[in-house]
Amino acid sequence: MTALEETLATAPAEALSRMRAAVPLVQCITNYVAMTYAANVLLAAGASPAMVHAAEESGDFAAIAGALTVNIGTLSPDWVAGMEAAIAGAHGAGTPWVLDPVACFATRYRGQVTRDLAARRPAIIRGNASEILWLGGTSGSGKGADAGDEVAAATGAARRLAAETGAVVAVTGAEDFLTDGSRGLWIAGGSPVMPRVTATGCALTALAGGYAAIAEPFDAALAALMHFAVAGERAAATAAGPGSFVPAFLDALAAVAPGDMGLQRVRPA
Numbered sequence: 001m002t003a004l005e006e007t008l009a010t011a012p013a014e015a016l017s018r019m020r021a022a023v024p025l026v027q028c029i030t031n032y033v034a035m036t037y038a039a040n041v042l043l044a045a046g047a048s049p050a051m052v053h054a055a056e057e058s059g060d061f062a063a064i065a066g067a068l069t070v071n072i073g074t075l076s077p078d079w080v081a082g083m084e085a086a087i088a089g090a091h092g093a094g095t096p097w098v099l100d101p102v103a104c105f106a107t108r109y110r111g112q113v114t115r116d117l118a119a120r121r122p123a124i125i126r127g128n129a130s131e132i133l134w135l136g137g138t139s140g141s142g143k144g145a146d147a148g149d150e151v152a153a154a155t156g157a158a159r160r161l162a163a164e165t166g167a168v169v170a171v172t173g174a175e176d177f178l179t180d181g182s183r184g185l186w187i188a189g190g191s192p193v194m195p196r197v198t199a200t201g202c203a204l205t206a207l208a209g210g211y212a213a214i215a216e217p218f219d220a221a222l223a224a225l226m227h228f229a230v231a232g233e234r235a236a237a238t239a240a241g242p243g244s245f246v247p248a249f250l251d252a253l254a255a256v257a258p259g260d261m262g263l264q265r266v267r268p269a
């Protein structure tokens with residue numbers, strides 16, 4: 001077995017068991033749209049969310065959290081100050097942090113803030129194909145928060161971004177791509193209903209924080225992607241559409257067992 005195959009065989013299942021045992025505290029700085037959904041996703045999956053963003057306290061909170069997640073979806077100068085203070089607190093305490101660059105390509109402000117945050121050593125960057133394409137130096141066809149590009153078009157950008165920032169980069173879509181700049185993996189699963197529910201990606205980023213609290217960044221991102229892939233597929237099989245998908249997905253996240261986080265949906269790039 002190669003080292004990568006060994007990682008794939010055991011790491012995601014072990015990460016799920018460890019996360020459920022630890023119920024890690026995850027500080028989420030996320031957008032107004034995503035807050036409740038992301039918190040419910042973390043609770044269902046097995047972590048403990050806290051939405052804490054004010055600059056006056058975000059750094060102190062990051063020092064006691066297991067992980068920090070930073071999502072720029074509804075950014076404003078006050079929130080950016082809270083993000084920067086939280087990241088400084090996280091670095092001071094050795095807390096890993098995860099970046100979600102929502103619609104970073106859309107305006108100059110978003111782009112500047114995202115590039116600045118990406119330079120502050122996130123452990124994981126998780127975005128859709130259009131966001132990762134732009135951050136990796138190529139223009140794509142995204143509009144707003146929704147992707148307009150295929151994941152396959154963003155694999156080179158993801159590898160470049162990982163090499164530049166030192167982060168593990170996850171590009172999500174119909175199939176997800178994960179890289180640390182040298183290793184690359186494809187993860188299959190999920191459902192086309194998922195992008196029709198707002199904040200699905202934001203909630204995935206929050207869950208990547210849950211796993212980053214108890215596993216190394218590559219294993220953590222892989223476990224989060226697999227957890228969503230399994231639960232999304234199962235929930236879509238019982239849901240009538242985006243509305244009934246949401247409760248079914250929360251139930252499915254809670255029901256995923258370590259033995260479900262298997263190799264069959266992962267292939268090396």
Ligand SMILES: Nc1ncnc2c1ncn2[C@@H]1O[C@H](COP(=O)(O)OP(=O)(O)O)[C@@H](O)[C@H]1O
Pocket residue numbers: 127128129145146147171172173174175176189190191192193194195199200201202204225228229232
């Ligand atoms: N067409 C699809 N088929 C299966 N899963 C999908 C599809 N599109 C998105 N997903 C899943 O939805 C989740 C959110 O991904 P994505 O929609 O790319 O993020 P964002 O909401 O940030 O744009 C991921 O788990 C991804 O695998």
Ligand SMILES: Cc1ncsc1CCOP(=O)(O)O
Pocket residue numbers: 031033034073074102145146197198199200201202203
């Ligand atoms: C609709 C919207 N507008 C600003 S943030 C946001 C949520 C985006 O969520 P996701 O990136 O998970 O689709």
Ligand SMILES: [Mg+2]
Pocket residue numbers: 102103127128145201202
């Ligand atoms: Mg998104």
